[in-house]
Amino acid sequence: MGFIDQSIVPAEDGGLLDVYSSTVASAVDLVGPAVSRIERIGGRGGHGSGFVISPDGLIVTNNHVVEEGRLVRITTPDGFVTEGRVLGRDPDTDIALIRADSSVGAWARLGDSKRLKRGHIAIAIGNPLGFEWTVTAGIISALGRSMRAANGRVIDDVIQTDAALNPGNSGGPLVSSSGEVVGVNTAVIQGAQSIAFAVASNTAQYVVSELLRFGKVRRAFIGIAADTIELHRRVALQAGVTQTTSVRLRRVEPGSPAEKGGLQEGDLVLAINDKPVAGVDDVVRLMDGDRIGQETAFLIFSVQGTIETKYVTPAARPL
Known part of the structure; x- marks a missing residue:
């Protein structure tokens, strides 16, 4: 892909590009500091992304990132490393909840996914392929989808987007243009024009509350x-x-x-x-x-x- 010659970009289009860039950058500045790299300790190695949702160090990630592990290593964007324990996990939504052993600084709030519309900007933040804190952006193409999880169960309330996801993005946040976390990135269908999916934040919030109260999700x-x-x-x-x-x-x-x-x-x-x-x-x-x-x-x-x-x-x- 060649460079765009800015001299041939109409002024009004250049302004729109600047607004888009500023919107994405602002959202990343708000949520990015809360995104951590998550690595399993013991058993089969593996890693993914997660993000802090409360000042006391609660971290949301994917169930398939932690699998059966109970302890994880957490690395924050500023290089701070600590450990955490898995409080609970829900294979049916591919959501897991971790509590860090020490303060991990910034945190992001789960937003209201009901406010989303098709065509809204979607921003994915994570640690794909070992490249730390990578940002990709696209649009939301569908809401309230159902997809089949790795355990064969159907995950409901899934957001479909074309924001690029790669191995290591799993468990990271999907962020709206206003800087709210509106989903938890969970899967991509290879060979299908990079269609990606995230569990909607409202469902993630429900799962988190169930895991905190009961240690499992009652259904x-x-x-x-x-x-x-x-x-x-x-x-x-x-x-x-x-x-x-x-x-x-x-x-x-x-x-x-x-x-x-x-x-x-x-x-x-x-x-x-x-x-x-x-x-x-x-x-x-x-x-x-x-x-x-x-x-x-x-x-x-x-x-x-x-x-x-x-x-x-x-x-x-x-x-």
Whole structure:
């Protein structure tokens, strides 16, 4: 690729490039100091990225970065090295939580991934291929995706982006143009034009809270894969709901509680037990362990074009 001759770039385009560059740089300045290199201690070696989310040294990374390890080595951007212990991990979302043994300085706050829209800037920060604290940028191309994790389980509420990810980026933050962490980078599909994925921050926040409280994530299982989509105003008015997005069922597993309750592929989930559902993260949060064995009301806009209430009894998550 050759250099751009700035003399032939229209002034207004040059200004836009400057604004874009300043936006990315500002976001990196805010979040970059909180991003650390994470290395497993003992067992099979491996490394990835992580980022601090609280002043007391809580660090979010990927489950596949720590795997079965209990101790990790943490290296901060300024070269400070300390150790940490794994507080808990959730293979179903590829999220793990670490507490550093000593202060690691800067920290970043998990933002609200519901505020994202397709086309927004996405900035990935991490340690790919041993090159420390590398930054890549792209755009968000889809929200509320589902993808299959390494353990075969379906991860819900995934952000799709073209911000380049490489080995070592795993566990690093996906950052918005305003400098908020909106996702946890988790995977890239090779040979597919570098389509990359991150677990949305709202789901990551839920997982972190469950790991802190219970040491694991309690889940009710209904057997669906779903996407977050725009909700047509006519449907919202007909159903008496106020949200502008909802969840479309992309797959209903045969024999699952969802199928037994009458849910079908293509149905839109508008509310669960009268609580509005505006995104896949709402389904994840509302289907916690307390719902196991409890009949649960799903307000849906069916593939037949009718507003209906279906009753589903979630089961315990299969092993």
